[in-house]
Amino acid sequence: MIQYISTRNSEHKVRSAKAILDGQAPDGGLYIPENLDALKLDYHDVINSPSGAYDFRHMAKVVWNVFFPDYGKDAIDELVDKSYLNKFSKDEITPITKVGDYYVLELYHGPTAAFKDVALSALPNLLTKARELCDFSDETLILTATSGDTGSAALCGFSDVPGTRIIVFYPEGGVSETQKLQMVTAAGANTCAAAVRGNFDDAQTGVKSLFRSIPKPCEGVSLSSANSINIGRLVPQIVYYFAAYRQLLDMGAIKDGDKLDFTVPTGNFGDIMAGYFAMKMGLPVNKLICASNSNDVLTEFLQTGHYDRRRTFFKTTSPSMDILVSSNLERLLYYICGEENTRKYMQELSEKGEYQISSEELGLIREVFCGIASTDDEGSKSIGATYSEYHYLMDTHTAIAWACADKNEDKSGCPNVILSTASPYKFCRAVLAALGEEPEASDEANMNKCHELTGAEIPAGLAGIFGREIKHKDVIDCDEMKDYVVAKSEGRI
Numbered sequence: 001m002i003q004y005i006s007t008r009n010s011e012h013k014v015r016s017a018k019a020i021l022d023g024q025a026p027d028g029g030l031y032i033p034e035n036l037d038a039l040k041l042d043y044h045d046v047i048n049s050p051s052g053a054y055d056f057r058h059m060a061k062v063v064w065n066v067f068f069p070d071y072g073k074d075a076i077d078e079l080v081d082k083s084y085l086n087k088f089s090k091d092e093i094t095p096i097t098k099v100g101d102y103y104v105l106e107l108y109h110g111p112t113a114a115f116k117d118v119a120l121s122a123l124p125n126l127l128t129k130a131r132e133l134c135d136f137s138d139e140t141l142i143l144t145a146t147s148g149d150t151g152s153a154a155l156c157g158f159s160d161v162p163g164t165r166i167i168v169f170y171p172e173g174g175v176s177e178t179q180k181l182q183m184v185t186a187a188g189a190n191t192c193a194a195a196v197r198g199n200f201d202d203a204q205t206g207v208k209s210l211f212r213s214i215p216k217p218c219e220g221v222s223l224s225s226a227n228s229i230n231i232g233r234l235v236p237q238i239v240y241y242f243a244a245y246r247q248l249l250d251m252g253a254i255k256d257g258d259k260l261d262f263t264v265p266t267g268n269f270g271d272i273m274a275g276y277f278a279m280k281m282g283l284p285v286n287k288l289i290c291a292s293n294s295n296d297v298l299t300e301f302l303q304t305g306h307y308d309r310r311r312t313f314f315k316t317t318s319p320s321m322d323i324l325v326s327s328n329l330e331r332l333l334y335y336i337c338g339e340e341n342t343r344k345y346m347q348e349l350s351e352k353g354e355y356q357i358s359s360e361e362l363g364l365i366r367e368v369f370c371g372i373a374s375t376d377d378e379g380s381k382s383i384g385a386t387y388s389e390y391h392y393l394m395d396t397h398t399a400i401a402w403a404c405a406d407k408n409e410d411k412s413g414c415p416n417v418i419l420s421t422a423s424p425y426k427f428c429r430a431v432l433a434a435l436g437e438e439p440e441a442s443d444e445a446n447m448n449k450c451h452e453l454t455g456a457e458i459p460a461g462l463a464g465i466f467g468r469e470i471k472h473k474d475v476i477d478c479d480e481m482k483d484y485v486v487a488k489s490e491g492r493i
Ligand SMILES: *Cc1c(COP(=O)(O)O)cnc(C)c1O
Pocket: 114, 115, 116, 148, 149, 150, 228, 265, 266, 267, 268, 269, 270, 271, 272, 320, 321, 397, 421, 422
C-alpha cells in the first residue's frame, strides 16, 4: 500500500488519509507518494469503463484508488459520486474541443467557473472521510491563500461541511472584481474571507508559516489546507489528463498509444504536477509545457536550472498565475534531486531567495518539462485572433497557454492539449479589451456586454453574484494573520 512521505524527511511516513488531514507535513515539506513506481498501471484500465462508454467518474475512481488505497474501494466509489454527480454543467466534466491546431481541455464547468472546482468538489469529501479514518475529533480549520480562484472554489466546496471551518486570504487589489465578489459574498456559516495587504506570495508564505507556528490555533481545532500543497487537492486533477486522452481517442484525433503534449497555464505548479503524476502512472505523454505570464520565474528555471524569486512582481491580467514561489515544484525536485538536495534548495530559497540545480538534474527535468512565457499583450492577441478565426472565446490564463504554445519552437508533432483553466466570464474586462471593445465600469456590465457580443453562455455560478450581500469585509496586514486565525477559531468563525 503506498505511503506518503515529506519532501524534506522521507523517514516521516503517513497513510494518505493522514496526509490529506494534515495538508502539509509538520517539517514544512509537502506530502508525496514515497515511490513513483508504485503508481504505475495500464492506462486502459483508467480510460475504459466497464460499459465501454466515456466515464469521468470511473476514471476518477481508478486514479483515487491508486493514491488513496487506505480509504477502501467502496468509500472511494461513494466519494467520487458525491464529488461529481450533478455538480458540473457538462456531462464530460472536463470536455475537450478542437480549436485551430490545438485541443482545448475546458476545466471550468464547475460551480465557480474555475478549474479549481475539479479538485475542490472532491477535497471536502476526502477530508471528511479522512477525519473518520484517522479517528480525529478536532474540528478542521482550512486555511487557504488564494491568487483568486482557489478562494471561491474552496469557500463553495467547504460551505457548511460538518466538522470544518474555512478562512481564505486573498491579496487586496490582486484579484478581479468578479473573483472578489465571489469570495466576499460566500455563503455558509463556517466560511470567512479576508483581504491581506500584500501579494499572493505574502499570503501563501503567511499561511504556510501558520501551519508550523499554530497547528492547533485553539483547543479542539486543527489546521489543514485547501491549497495544492494538500495532496488531496492534487490527485483529483490527475484524472482530467486521462479524460483528455480518452476524448481524443473517441474523436479519432489519436491512435491508442500515441503521445500527447499538454500546455498548462501555471502558477503554483499544481496543475502541471498532476500531469507529471498522470505520466508516471503510464499515460502516454510527450511533453508538459509550463506556460507562465510575465512572472516568468519557472521559465527561467526550466531553461537554466536557476530558481530566483528575487525579481519584480508583475500584476497581470492572468492573476491566478501571478506567483513567484511555486510550491509544488518542491514535489518534482524530490523525485528528481532526492531528499538531501531538495532540503538544501528549499533552505536556500527561503534564506537567499534563489537556488541552482545541477545540469544533470536540469537535464532530467527537461526530458519532460519545457518552460515558455508570454506577456499580457501576447495573451490578449491570442484571445482576439482565436475569437475572430474560430469564434472561440477563451480567458486570459488559457490565452497565456495558447500564446506559449504558438511560440514553442521545439514542436514535437504530437497533438497539443491546452488546459483551459477559467471561464472567460471571470475576466471580462481583459477579455473585452482583447476583442477591441471598450470595457464598462463594472464587471456586471462587462459580463453582459461579453454575452451580447459573443453569445457565449454566462456560467450559472457567476450570473447571480452581483447584488448579493457582502458578508466578508475584513482587510488585514500580513503580520496580523496569526492573531486573526486564533481569534476566528476561538469564536469558531
Ligand atoms: C490556479 C490557476 C492557475 C494555476 O494553476 P497552478 O496549479 O497553481 O499552477 C491557472 N489558471 C487559473 C485560472 C487558476 O485559477
